[in-house]
Amino acid sequence: MGSLTAPATQSPSFSVSGLSFTRNDELLFSDLEFHLAPGEVLLVEGQNGSGKTTLLRTLCGLAMPSDGEIRWCGRDIREVRPEFFADLAYVGHCAGLKGELTPVENLAFTQATQQARHDVAPTDALARLGLPENCEWVPSRCLSAGQQRRVALARLLVTQARLWVLDEPFTALDLAGRRQIETMLAEHAAAGGIAILTTHHVLEVDGACTRQLRLGP
Amino acid sequence: MHPATATRAMSGVSLSGALWSILKRDLLVAYRHRSQLANPLLFFTMVVTLFPLGLSPDPQLLSTIAPGIVWVAALLAAMLSLEGMFRSDFEDGTLEQMLLSPHPLSLLVLTKITAHWLISGVPLLLMAPLLGGLLNIRPESIGILLATLALGTPLLSLIGAIAVALTVGLRRGGVLLSLLVLPLYIPVLIFGAGAVSNAAAGMDVTGQLAVLGALLAFAFGTAPFAAAAALRISLN
Numbered sequence: 001m002g003s004l005t006a007p008a009t010q011s012p013s014f015s016v017s018g019l020s021f022t023r024n025d026e027l028l029f030s031d032l033e034f035h036l037a038p039g040e041v042l043l044v045e046g047q048n049g050s051g052k053t054t055l056l057r058t059l060c061g062l063a064m065p066s067d068g069e070i071r072w073c074g075r076d077i078r079e080v081r082p083e084f085f086a087d088l089a090y091v092g093h094c095a096g097l098k099g100e101l102t103p104v105e106n107l108a109f110t111q112a113t114q115q116a117r118h119d120v121a122p123t124d125a126l127a128r129l130g131l132p133e134n135c136e137w138v139p140s141r142c143l144s145a146g147q148q149r150r151v152a153l154a155r156l157l158v159t160q161a162r163l164w165v166l167d168e169p170f171t172a173l174d175l176a177g178r179r180q181i182e183t184m185l186a187e188h189a190a191a192g193g194i195a196i197l198t199t200h201h202v203l204e205v206d207g208a209c210t211r212q213l214r215l216g217p
Numbered sequence: 218m219h220p221a222t223a224t225r226a227m228s229g230v231s232l233s234g235a236l237w238s239i240l241k242r243d244l245l246v247a248y249r250h251r252s253q254l255a256n257p258l259l260f261f262t263m264v265v266t267l268f269p270l271g272l273s274p275d276p277q278l279l280s281t282i283a284p285g286i287v288w289v290a291a292l293l294a295a296m297l298s299l300e301g302m303f304r305s306d307f308e309d310g311t312l313e314q315m316l317l318s319p320h321p322l323s324l325l326v327l328t329k330i331t332a333h334w335l336i337s338g339v340p341l342l343l344m345a346p347l348l349g350g351l352l353n354i355r356p357e358s359i360g361i362l363l364a365t366l367a368l369g370t371p372l373l374s375l376i377g378a379i380a381v382a383l384t385v386g387l388r389r390g391g392v393l394l395s396l397l398v399l400p401l402y403i404p405v406l407i408f409g410a411g412a413v414s415n416a417a418a419g420m421d422v423t424g425q426l427a428v429l430g431a432l433l434a435f436a437f438g439t440a441p442f443a444a445a446a447a448l449r450i451s452l453n
Contacts, residue, residue, distance in 0.1 A: 060317060061317070062313065062316060062317070062452055062453070063453050064453055081319075082319045082320070083319070085317050085318060085319040086319035088317060090313070090314070090317055092310060092313060093310070094308070094309055094310025094313065095309065095310055096309065096310035096311050096313060096314045097309060097310075097311070098242065098246055098309060098311055099309060100245070100246045100249040100250060101242065101245065101246065101249075105242075105245075108238075109238055109242050110314075112234055112235055112237075112238035113235045113238060113239065113314075113315070113318050113320070114318065114319070115319060139249075
């Protein structure tokens with residue numbers, strides 16, 4: 001069957017203009033504007049309920065904005081959906097893991113359905129996230145919340161995605177886990193990737209240009 | 218340059234590989250949840266065996282009403298298993314990930330429907346000749362019963378997929394799901410049970426089988442698109 005190859009040599013850029021979102025007649029955010037170049041990390045801040053998750057889901061193309069445009073490499077994401085999705089890795093509130101499958105099987109599934117990096121084996125990615133080796137072959141639902149989060153974040157390492165969108169990636173992670181994710185973010189940025197994330201923790205990404213966006217009052 | 222960029226041009230994302238891995242994953246998950254797998258089948262068997270007990274064990278009567286009983290039971294069993302198609306994927310977030318796949322969503326949905334049919338429809342198909350025999354359906358008509366179920370059960374999965382996709386975002390979508398799906402199931406029931414009754418009376422059944430086949434072809438071509446669109450709306 002057919003195969004899909006993303007146009008790739010072009011360096012990535014992600015821009016948003018005039019973005020608004022209304023839910024139940026309530027304006028969550030309006031007229032958001034920003035442009036992210038390779039190597040930039042955007043930290044979305046705001047109180048609980050200020051629409052951070054909705055914003056991230058909108059940026060991924062999961063939720064439809066009421067108004068405004070989201071552009072990936074200069075093209076509207078609705079026009080270049082396959083190419084955009086091939087370049088996108090989203091880790092949301094739900095881990096996106098099948099509880100019946102082992103972490104390795106879950107990552108292998110991600111590799112088969114997304115634009116995979118074949119030079120990184122699932123076991124390598126899990127080892128980098130600090131998942132104990134004896135956890136690699138037990139059903140994911142038997143893992144602790146922090147371990148499940150590590151498996152979910154290991155997905156970032158097995159795909160070629162240049163845009164990472166992470167919703168509260170540090171939830172349930174211990175300090176070592178947080179440091180590891182920060183290192184991964186720094187490497188991603190140094191390699192010319194773009195990341196957008198929300199967190200209530202203090203973010204320290206070495207060497208990356210970290211920008212902030214504040215939602216709500 | 219991003220390390221991914223260099224290798225990207227060479228490694229395309231293979232669509233067939235992705236579809237195969239979805240099918241494999243769904244079957245594996247079902248296999249590790251065997252008790253849930255047996256649920257619709259047990260229901261199907263129970264409903265069919267209760268009828269002779271409740272009505273009368275008279276073979277003449279049973280053979281008259283058997284096509285209807287088997288078909289109604291198969292339809293209800295299929296409905297019982299529908300929720301499982303997207304519900305657990307929705308709850309653990311894997312549905313969200315599927316929506317963010319670079320592949321055409323309708324094909325991914327079609328693969329999930331196929332997996333659902335293999336898990337819930339095929340066991341009914343295997344059980345039907347035995348239950349038909351118990352209800353005194355003549356051996357010649359059992360072939361027709363199997364043919365109608367073989368055309369009908371995938372149709373039930375395809376139609377059901379649209380309704381499940383529409384209701385998956387609702388907390389208690391069960392009642393709405395039944396309301397949505399039952400009217401659409403009725404034509405399948407009429408033509409399916411009708412064909413078996415006709416066969417038992419020695420009449421021609423090509424008409425009913427042709428209608429079922431046409432419905433299946435139509436649903437095969439349209440339901441995956443409708444379900445994919447419904448999923449995008451449900452997860453909005």
